[in-house]
Amino acid sequence: MARRNFPKNYRRRGRSRRPYSRRPGQAPAPLSFWAKISAYFSKPRPRQQLKTPQRVLEVGVGSAEVAGSSDSALEFAPSLFFKFPELAEKIPWLSLRGSLEVSPPSKSMHIQHLFGDNHIFLKREKLDADHIVENQAKKMEFSLAAALKAKKRLVGFGYTGSAYIWSLAQIARMFGAKLELCLLNRPMGELEKDRQKDIQKWVSAVRICSSESSYELRRKWMSYKSAWTKAQFLDFEGINSEAVLGYISSMGELRDQVDRGLIPSPDLIVIPVESGVSLAGLEIGRRIYEFQKIDILGIRTRKFYHMDRDRLANLANGAIEILNRHLNQNLKFSFKPESFNILEDYSQDAGQLDQLKVDRWRHRLMDLDALEFDPMNNARAFLALSEYVNSKPISQKKILYWNTSSALGSLSVELKPKKTLIRRRA
Structure with missing residues (x-):
């Protein structure tokens, strides 16, 4: 009986044909053309920044035209630029609030x-x-603009499960920056525990300190180490x-x-x-x-x-x-x-x-x-x-x-209705 010529990526076991399996130490099979295309378009893309703030002033209060966009998307711009137009070209700013109109009280x-x-x-x-998350966008649109522009490696400090750290981890993912965290532990509710789980999944490293003394020691060591890592240190909870x-x-x-x-x-x-x-x-x-x-x-x-x-x-x-x-x-x-x-x-x-x-x-x-x-x-x-x-x-x-914050989450104390017993008189 003549021997059959099987394809190179297949091997014969009995009468069945099975896909080629990778052996230990063997290089993986190259990606196909469509797999490469899919991997390219699945990469996260950072959101566009406002590169020419002077064009903001031509649109109106509460909106800004994003430079370089073909569809002339409108985004929030700080009203501070409308009060003082000379600040638009001099103070770095990052668009974090999206194309929304300011809601009145x-x-x-x-x-x-x-x-x-x-x-x-x-x-x-x-x-x-x-x-x-909510008011953190206003706090970060000025404080993070210069840091993200200068460095791709950030070191953040804050409390475990805080809204600032949670938002910082989101921004680092959006802009492709590597983020390392040093957190001071404090009692957390259910909402903050859920945030902390997300934080640990999103960043490269998280170090949690149980006391202020250990936190100060860790901060000094990371500051010393940053001399050769060239990392950008952020203020505690973004307070500046x-x-x-x-x-x-x-x-x-x-x-x-x-x-x-x-x-x-x-x-x-x-x-x-x-x-x-x-x-x-x-x-x-x-x-x-x-x-x-x-x-x-x-x-x-x-x-x-x-x-x-x-x-x-x-x-x-x-x-x-x-x-x-x-x-x-x-x-x-x-x-x-x-x-x-x-x-x-x-x-x-x-x-x-x-x-x-x-x-x-x-x-x-x-x-x-x-x-x-x-x-x-x-x-x-x-x-x-x-x-x-x-x-x-x-x-x-x-x-x-x-x-400032209305995020829904589980209550830190579970509410249970009181059971009242109704007894008849004998």
Whole structure:
């Protein structure tokens, strides 16, 4: 019987033909033409940056034309560039919020009775979010622009499961940057635990320190090692003066909405405070955009690493210094530690509001007005605002609450209905 000539990539076992299997030490089979095409188009592509900010000013407030795009896509541009056009070519900026229109604050009618006879308005960062979680896009659009342009290897520092670290890991994936993390451990809710799982999958290396002393030691060692690795070090939780610039633009967006009649000018703006970067930006924006009659109140929700009023004033003054380097006419004001109005009584460390009470409050808001609040910060701050307003002689005020994060997640304390036993009398 004549022997059959089988193809080179096949081998004969009995009467069957089976595909060629790779032997140990043997080179893999080359990819086919279509496999190469599929691998090329499946590579992640970084989002386009705004390369010619001067063209932004021709479009209008809240949008920007992306240079080099054939379809003339519109994206967010900071309102700071419209107030001071000379900054557009001098301050690096990164587009992170996508092609959305700035949403105006809305009045909440179903929860009005929880705040006395005051009028409650909600600014929801969720409606302006794109890929990056809510308010983190505003903090990172200035602070990360120079770092991503200068280096491809980043080293970030922060808390385990924090929204900043989670967003930083997303941005590193988008732009193809290698990210290494050194995290300080702290108690986490279910939402933060889910974020931490994503973080460990997305970055190249994660080192978790259980105490502040071990964290400082690890940071010094990584700083020494960066002399030959050429890595770009980022500030702890992204706290720097560049991050303050993002929330200056928030007050510019509010000024535009008030002038257009979309919302009445508020009497009081309330924002949760963890690092304080958002509060510092709002205070600077209040002076730049001439909101003299508005008071801004921050509510501390959690103790933050090496963060106090002195450092907050330094961050605000540093942001003013950055602006004055490039402005045609310098800003004439500065900040002191007592310039910031912050309630410290309602943080998790103070113990005035236990987490179970906060979770019940969060459920109540969902039932009344379908409002989403994260269980660790915004739900606590909103409950603190209700108790603060009802305990003080505050009435007939237009209060704007800045909901910086409303990501849904499992409750840190599982709510179980109480079982009541009904007994008949004998």
